[in-house]
Amino acid sequence: DIVMTQSPDFLAVSLGERATINCRSSQSVFYSSNNKNSLAWYQQKPGQPPKLLIYWASIREFGVPDRFSGSGSGTDFTLTISSLQAEDVAVYYCQQYYDTPRTFGQGTKVEIK
């Protein structure tokens, strides 16, 4: 299995400040046939299912605010929230869809400092 490791596990950021979450895969998830990285990011609020934010490592899902951005390639990826809002308090997960089984990171909990 491809192991996805996120850091940090917990992040406290002041309102309006930048939040950065890292995700590392145990092997490359770069899909050479389309030159894209098979990596998605999700946001999960308490009592709710996850919500897709980013796919192909950097493409923002329709309707997702542009303060959310994804970057990285190969085995190292980053989700950035450029200006943290109160409604961004949640757990964030990365997921690879390069190989079976699809696997998720352990999650990063983001709170307001």
Add this chain to the structure above:
Amino acid sequence: QPQLQESGPGLVKPSETLSLTCTVSGGSIRSISHYWGWIRQPPGKGLEWIGSIFYSGNTNYNPSLKSRVTIFVETSKNQFSLKLSSVTAADTAVYYCARLSLIAVPGGGWIDSWGQGTLVAVSS
């Protein structure tokens, strides 16, 4: 986006079979652009991909669960279902059904629609 709704028993006895159904509304399960899948989340823990299916019946399962899992589609009802046999307390989780994007790799890509989830407890 379609609406997905899980249904099934909230309590299953150890060694028995967990059965859940996902009803898709606002979209066809015969979509040539999507897979359909199941993901679970033990209370207070992270997400685990169980498996996925294309409307034609092609399936992909998590190897760690493959010997106990069956996912199948009922296109006439616009539903797909999960069966997990020989359950133990470790199978207690919120089970989500989901729609996955179609990509060149079998099994589906990112998950763009989720059901609300249903908690299944395994206990005698």
